[in-house]
Each structure stands twice: as structure tokens, then as C-alpha cells.
Amino acid sequence: MALERTLSIIKPDAVAKNVIGEIYTRFEKAGLKVVASKMKQLSRAEAEGFYAVHRERPFFNALVEFMISGPVMIQVLQGENAMQKNRDLMGATNPKEAAAGTIRADFADSIDANAVHGSDSVENAAIEIAYFFPATDVYAR
Numbered sequence: 001m002a003l004e005r006t007l008s009i010i011k012p013d014a015v016a017k018n019v020i021g022e023i024y025t026r027f028e029k030a031g032l033k034v035v036a037s038k039m040k041q042l043s044r045a046e047a048e049g050f051y052a053v054h055r056e057r058p059f060f061n062a063l064v065e066f067m068i069s070g071p072v073m074i075q076v077l078q079g080e081n082a083m084q085k086n087r088d089l090m091g092a093t094n095p096k097e098a099a100a101g102t103i104r105a106d107f108a109d110s111i112d113a114n115a116v117h118g119s120d121s122v123e124n125a126a127i128e129i130a131y132f133f134p135a136t137d138v139y140a141r
């Protein structure tokens with residue numbers, strides 16, 4: 001098994017619902033450690049840059065509008081198979097299809113307001129972590 005890092009974002013809907021702590025508890029109970037974190041109001045340019053791979057998709061504008069609608073909580077998670085483990089905790093993109101007990105099943109309202117983001121590959125995780133955190137702000141622990 002590989003010790004990995006992945007990028008997680010608690011999206012504006014879940015921050016507004018005041019469930020940051022409940023979501024962090026799920027990370028911790030799954031053996032994932034928070035090794036960097038910050039709350040941030042994304043600018044439009046930051047959100048567009050972060051989701052640049054989706055620029056041509058029909059939902060891009062709605063996604064950017066949603067991600068700048070309020071502050072987000074951004075964290076780096078570290079642990080064995082952290083990328084896939086976080087994806088498993090999150091559940092399917094559409095909360096209607098998310099397995100019971102996943103973050104999206106429990107906290108997401110819609111495919112747009114779906115509570116969390118998680119990197120979808122180890123390669124993208126490295127890019128996404130560097131997008132938000134200088135290396136000196138990510139801690140070995």
C-alpha cells in the first residue's frame with residue numbers, strides 16, 4: 001500500500017451547513033490525517049483555474065458560480081491509498097446515486113451542491129495540492 005496525499009475541498013454548501021467537523025471526523029476515522037488546511041473564499045479566477053479541465057463542459061459556469069458562492073475549507077489528506085480512500089468516503093458525484101453512509105449521501109443536496117471535492121488520481125492530487133498550498137505549508141506527520 002502506498003502512503004499518499006490527496007486534495008479535499010469542503011464546498012460552500014457543507015461549510016454553510018456547519019458540518020466541517022463531522023466531515024473531518026470521517027477522514028480521521030478512516031485513518032486519513034489532515035496535513036494542511038485553510039478556509040478560503042475563492043475568486044472567480046481561482047475557481048476557473050482549479051476546474052480548468054471542465055472548461056468545455058456544460059456545467060462549468062454553474063460549477064464556478066457555486067464554488068465562489070461562499071467560503072470553502074481546503075485540506076490535504078495523507079494516508080494509505082489516500083486518494084481512493086477519500087473518493088470512497090465521498091460517494092458518487094450525484095448524491096442520489098451515492099451509497100448510504102457516504103459524505104455526499106448524508107450532506108449533499110444536488111449534483112451541483114455536492115458537499116465535497118476530492119482529487120481523482122494521484123497525479124492530479126499533486127497538481128491540486130500545489131495549486132492551493134506551497135510545499136512549506138504541508139506538514140509531515
Ligand code: RTP
Nearest residue numbers: 059063092093111112113114116117118119120
Ligand atoms: P469533484 O471533482 O468535485 O470531486 O467531483 P467529481 O470528481 O465526483 O465530479 P467531476 O466529474 O469531476 O465534476 C466536478 C463537479 O462538477 C459538478 N458536476 N455537475 N450537472 C452535472 O452534470 C455535473 N456534473 C458534474 C459537480 O459538482 C462535480 O462535483
Ligand code: MG
Nearest residue numbers: 117118119120
Ligand atoms: Mg472531479
